[in-house]
Amino acid sequence: MTTSQTPPRRITQRRIAELAGVSQATVSLVLNDKADGAGRIPEETRDRVLQVLRETGYVADPAARRLAGLGNKILGVFTYEPAFPTESQDFYAPLLSGIEEAAEELGCDLLLFTSAPVVDGTRRLLHENNRLRLADGCLLLGVEMDPVELERLVADGFPFVAVGRREVEGVPYVAIDYAQGAAELVGRAWDLGHRRFAYVHVDSTGESVMDRRAGVVGELERRGGPVAAAELLAMPVDGADDAALRSALDEARAAGATVLVVETHETAVRLRALAAAAGIDVPGTLSLIVLGDAARANGDSGDFTRLSPPRSALASAATTLLARILDPHDDVPDDELRQTLACPVMAGATLVAPEDAA
Amino acid sequence: MTTSQTPPRRITQRRIAELAGVSQATVSLVLNDKADGAGRIPEETRDRVLQVLRETGYVADPAARRLAGLGNKILGVFTYEPAFPTESQDFYAPLLSGIEEAAEELGCDLLLFTSAPVVDGTRRLLHENNRLRLADGCLLLGVEMDPVELERLVADGFPFVAVGRREVEGVPYVAIDYAQGAAELVGRAWDLGHRRFAYVHVDSTGESVMDRRAGVVGELERRGGPVAAAELLAMPVDGADDAALRSALDEARAAGATVLVVETHETAVRLRALAAAAGIDVPGTLSLIVLGDAARANGDSGDFTRLSPPRSALASAATTLLARILDPHDDVPDDELRQTLACPVMAGATLVAPEDAA
DNA sequence: CCGGGTTGCTAATCCGTATTAGCATCCGGT
DNA sequence: ACCGGATGCTAATACGGATTAGCAACCCGG
Numbered sequence: 010m011t012t013s014q015t016p017p018r019r020i021t022q023r024r025i026a027e028l029a030g031v032s033q034a035t036v037s038l039v040l041n042d043k044a045d046g047a048g049r050i051p052e053e054t055r056d057r058v059l060q061v062l063r064e065t066g067y068v069a070d071p072a073a074r075r076l077a078g079l080g081n082k083i084l085g086v087f088t089y090e091p092a093f094p095t096e097s098q099d100f101y102a103p104l105l106s107g108i109e110e111a112a113e114e115l116g117c118d119l120l121l122f123t124s125a126p127v128v129d130g131t132r133r134l135l136h137e138n139n140r141l142r143l144a145d146g147c148l149l150l151g152v153e154m155d156p157v158e159l160e161r162l163v164a165d166g167f168p169f170v171a172v173g174r175r176e177v178e179g180v181p182y183v184a185i186d187y188a189q190g191a192a193e194l195v196g197r198a199w200d201l202g203h204r205r206f207a208y209v210h211v212d213s214t215g216e217s218v219m220d221r222r223a224g225v226v227g228e229l230e231r232r233g234g235p236v237a238a239a240e241l242l243a244m245p246v247d248g249a250d251d252a253a254l255r256s257a258l259d260e261a262r263a264a265g266a267t268v269l270v271v272e273t274h275e276t277a278v279r280l281r282a283l284a285a286a287a288g289i290d291v292p293g294t295l296s297l298i299v300l301g302d303a304a305r306a307n308g309d310s311g312d313f314t315r316l317s318p319p320r321s322a323l324a325s326a327a328t329t330l331l332a333r334i335l336d337p338h339d340d341v342p343d344d345e346l347r348q349t350l351a352c353p354v355m356a357g358a359t360l361v362a363p364e365d366a367a
Numbered sequence: 368m369t370t371s372q373t374p375p376r377r378i379t380q381r382r383i384a385e386l387a388g389v390s391q392a393t394v395s396l397v398l399n400d401k402a403d404g405a406g407r408i409p410e411e412t413r414d415r416v417l418q419v420l421r422e423t424g425y426v427a428d429p430a431a432r433r434l435a436g437l438g439n440k441i442l443g444v445f446t447y448e449p450a451f452p453t454e455s456q457d458f459y460a461p462l463l464s465g466i467e468e469a470a471e472e473l474g475c476d477l478l479l480f481t482s483a484p485v486v487d488g489t490r491r492l493l494h495e496n497n498r499l500r501l502a503d504g505c506l507l508l509g510v511e512m513d514p515v516e517l518e519r520l521v522a523d524g525f526p527f528v529a530v531g532r533r534e535v536e537g538v539p540y541v542a543i544d545y546a547q548g549a550a551e552l553v554g555r556a557w558d559l560g561h562r563r564f565a566y567v568h569v570d571s572t573g574e575s576v577m578d579r580r581a582g583v584v585g586e587l588e589r590r591g592g593p594v595a596a597a598e599l600l601a602m603p604v605d606g607a608d609d610a611a612l613r614s615a616l617d618e619a620r621a622a623g624a625t626v627l628v629v630e631t632h633e634t635a636v637r638l639r640a641l642a643a644a645a646g647i648d649v650p651g652t653l654s655l656i657v658l659g660d661a662a663r664a665n666g667d668s669g670d671f672t673r674l675s676p677p678r679s680a681l682a683s684a685a686t687t688l689l690a691r692i693l694d695p696h697d698d699v700p701d702d703e704l705r706q707t708l709a710c711p712v713m714a715g716a717t718l719v720a721p722e723d724a725a
Numbered sequence: 726c727c728g729g730g731t732t733g734c735t736a737a738t739c740c741g742t743a744t745t746a747g748c749a750t751c752c753g754g755t
Numbered sequence: 756a757c758c759g760g761a762t763g764c765t766a767a768t769a770c771g772g773a774t775t776a777g778c779a780a781c782c783c784g785g
Contacts, residue, residue, distance in 0.1 A: 019500075019523070021741060032765045037743055049763060071498045073741035075430035076770045081498060082482060093468050102460070110451050112481040118498050121477040123470040124440060135426070140439060140476050142377075143429045143501060165377070379771060390735045395773055407733060431771035434740045 020065050029061045036062075040069070075143065084112060084331060085144030085169075087122045087134050089151025104150055104172060107324030115332045120144045134158055141167070146331045148172060148324075153215040170331040172324055174216045174349075181334065181346040183327040187217055187300070190316045190352030191224025192231075194298050195270065197314075197354070199232045201362040203268045203296065207242040207261035209254075209280065210272040218272070221300045225270055247272045255283050262289070267363035268296040277301075277313055281359075297359040314357035319350055326350065378423050387419045394420075398427070433501065440475045442466075442689060443502030443527075445492050447509025449485065462508055462530060465682030473690045478502045492516055499525070504689045506530060506682075511573040528689040530682055532574045532707075539692065539704040541685040545575055545658070548674045548710030549582025550589075552656050553628065555672075555712070557590045559720040561626045561654065563598060565619035567612075567638070568630040570603040576630070579658045583628055605630045613641050620647070625721035626654040635659075635671055639717075655717040672715035677708055684708065 022036040029036070031054065038050055039058040050058075061067075071081050086108060092101045112119050120143060125132040134141065134149075135158050141147060146168035149159075156177050162169055163179040174184035195206065208225055211218060230238040242264050246257045258280060261269060271277040277299045284291050291297055299315035326348060333339045334346075380394040387394070389412065396408055397416040408416075419425075429439045444466060450459045470477050478501060483490040492499065492507075493516050499505060504526035507517075514535050520527055521537040532542035553564065566583055569576060588596040600622050604615045616638060619627060629635040635657045642649050649655055657673035684706060691697045692704075 019741095023741080033742080034744080034765060034767095035763090037741095038764090041743075043744090049761095051763070054763080066493070068493070068495060068497055068500075070434070070741055071501045072430045072433035073770090074743080076428070076434055076740090076772095077742045077744085078770065079743075081501070083478070083498060083501075091471065093464065093471060106451065109479065109481050112479075113449065113451060116482045118482045119479040120441070121467065121470075121479065123467050124474045124476045135424070137426060139426055140429045140441060141426070143439070143441070377771095381771080391772080392735060392737095392774080393733090395771095396734090399773075401774090407731095409733070412733080428771055431740090432773085434742090434771080435773045436740065437773075 019070075020067050021070070022067075025058065025061050025065065025067055028065070029058045031058060080145045080335065081143075082115075082117045083120050083144045084108075084117050084328065085120045085122060085141060085147035087125065087132075087147055087149050087151075089131050089149070089154050091127065091132060092123075101150065103320040104324040107321035108148060108328050110321075111325040111328035111332075115328070117328075117332065131155060135161060146170070146335050148327055148331060150324075152217060153213060168331065168334050170327045170334065172327045174220060174347075176216060181330065183323055183330055183348045183350070185217070185318045185320075185323055185352050186349045187220040187316070187318070187352055188224035188227065190318070190354060191221045191270075191300055192228035193354050194300070194314070194316060195225050195228040196232065198268050198270075198296065198298060198360060199228070201296075201360065203363050204233065204237065205240060205242075205264065205266045206268055206270055207244060207257075207264065207266035208270045209244050209247050209257060209261075209276060210270075211247040212245040221272065225300075242266055247276045251279065251283065254279055255287075258283055258287065258289075262295070266295075267365070268298060268360070271297060271299050271301075273301040274299055274311070274313070274315070275301075277315075278311055281311070292359045292361045294364060296361055296363070299357075299359075312358045313355075314360035315355050317353050317355045319353070323350055377428075378425050379428075380425075383416065383419050383423060383425055386423070387416045389416060438503045438693065439501070440473075441478050441502045442470060442475050442686065443478045443480060443499060443505035445480045445483065445490075445505055445507050445509075447489050447507070447512050449490060450481075459508065461678040462682040465679035466506060466686050468679075469683040469686035469690075473686070475686075475690065489513060493519060504528070504693050506685055506689060508682075510575060511571060526689065526692050528685045528692065530685045532578060532705075534574060539688065541681055541688055541706045541708070542578075543575070543676045543678075543681055543710050544707045545578040545674070545676070545710055546582035546585065548676070548712060549579045549628075549658055550586035551712050552658070552672070552674060553583050553586040554590065556626050556654065556656060556718060557586070559654075559718065561721050562591065562595065563600075563622065563624045564626055564628055565600040565602060565615075565622065565624035566628045567602050567605050567615060567619075567634060568628075569605040579630065583658075600624055605634045609637065609641065612637060613645075616641055616645065616647075620653070624653075625723070626656060626718070629655060629657050629659075631659040632657055632669070632671070632673070633659075635673075636669055639669070650717045650719045652722060654719055654721070657715075657717075670716045671713075672718035673713050675711050675713045677711070681708055 022033045025036045026033045035050065035054065036058055039055050075081055088101060109119065120140065122134065122140065125134055125139070126136050131153065149169060149171045154171065154175060159175060159177040159180050163177070169181070171180055171182040173182060175182050198206070206225070206229065210222060226238050226241060229241055242261060244257045244261065246253050254276070269280060271280060277297055281291050281297060284295060289295050297313060299313040302316065302318050302320065330348065333341050380391045383394045384391045393408065393412065394416055397413050433439055446459060467477065478498065480492065480498065483492055483497070484494050489511065507527060507529045512529065512533060517533060517535040517538050521535070527539070529538055529540040531540060533540050556564070564583070564587065568580060584596050584599060587599055600619060602615045602619065604611050612634070627638060629638060635655060639649050639655060642653060647653050655671060657671040660674065660676050660678065688706065691699050
């Protein structure tokens, strides 16, 4: 007789059905507005069910919907580099911002895969017990992505979009045209008379890094032929300690470089400080052009002559693309599965004509 | 004979079972390490199953797990104010940062309810088709939360934690002790000789706003008795246009106020600009103390004398608390369901002794 | 050689929803 | 009166995994 034990179970379609005096199937039909062929519901019944639905405040269980094969308007978001060391935060913040904005517009929720374990320095998306399949599709962020995982996702037919260009076959992405941007920056320096460039870059095989490099080298070649390109002084010391940066600076000067092409904003800041300490006038004696973005929009932006990649728009575009891919009514043509956004240049104040230009 | 039609269906326990020559139930038992009573699996069988699991790279479907009543280590995150107008961004960024950091540590994923519709100015968590139940529990952020929704969540027994104090019965929260912080700020001004305070606040009934107010009023009462408190000039014009702020400034001066207690950083910035334009020396003639935080850690922080609420730690603590609530092994005692963090004061440079203190 | 316990596994059921086959019932026509 | 077709609904099943009751085989003691 212990009917007191009525655990107030969540309201389900079955319960609605009981209350409205119909079957669970009918409730489902009403909810999904199936007016066609099988399962026709007359106004009267429909209203009765809708009435009960309103009274109870029924909400479908998303897990059950998903299990039954429906989408849930949930977009997964995965970052290959851990997003929370403060260093990467400045990189990810505008991206996440763009994603959330687009998601809000699309009426999608976002599932952040913060749980991914770190193996060999990068995070793994496809670990045991990953919650990937809860999302309808996924956005991938990061400088470097594991090609094996990308291939696996493509093979599994799981819908996703990479933020940034990816070379793996069949991977949809939205990218920034770093090659074009870097070329334009270098071109401006060339136009001002610079001929000897030192390239302070990071040691990575990430596509975006390679693109920037290709832009730098390509433009030098276009302007000055193979000789100019060959004279580019490549120094993979971006991110190194001050001592290493300092000796790179000396080396660049000794080699006659009149302009430093620096990969990241942070390193540019440090290099300028080191130059000042060494009595080198920037940009008078040594120009500085930066391929990365200012860490923060305001504050210590340094007014570098630099690229200004539209990160927020990038992420926003990727989100929209993913939503389109997921939309069964929208058959996205192949050539729209890979998009590229132009990369504007910020004039800044660290690029002037070299001293010996006269 | 068209066996070519093998839609490469996702790998399931049933498939694993076929490959290992056991039943689906056995696979589940192996996966969940049930060594006890019913369902004992000898080493040999277990190894065979594990072998297949490894070969296939099986990953459980989180929707099915959830439907079967298990947790998924997913924490929902809901913000009552839309998080993406840039104004609120500075408010939410440190909170989200703290949440993500804690989630990463706990091995949880985060589900951001970006899809919530806006009704009557605030976002609604409990709309039709909300995905709340995909999460094991939920964090609620925002200055003002709908008490009706909070009550509903409590009634449904859905696990959640509010970030910020909430007055609704049965709501677990982690809050910042704004009353104490505001009291200390006001106390410092009192100690320097200030007696006439103007309080530029926002017109909100949010608990945190009320707490700050209570701190201001309470401290004045404690120091100077009811008279001092009664002389507090309350001006609910925070966030108003420049004209309104300007006339509030005049009014405060006319009433003999020697210090402005300002609710938000942004308004403090504007007030200082208006004061400068009007030839009022800050802090010489008029001190300024701010109850809100600097919008950004660096840059134009203004060096105000202000509170420095530990937002990131707050969110982090809330996340940890939620995780504890969700942990069936952890029976969180009632008095730990509501936590309060102290609110430090930043000395800053906008509070000095009043001119007539001599 | 029989009874009771233990071991190793599986069949069946549940979770909440969507979908489909198909069973009554009624209506109109002949 | 009987048949074909439309109408209104439900029973059954699938989705993938967890759990439990219980079957079969074996072991041991008497």
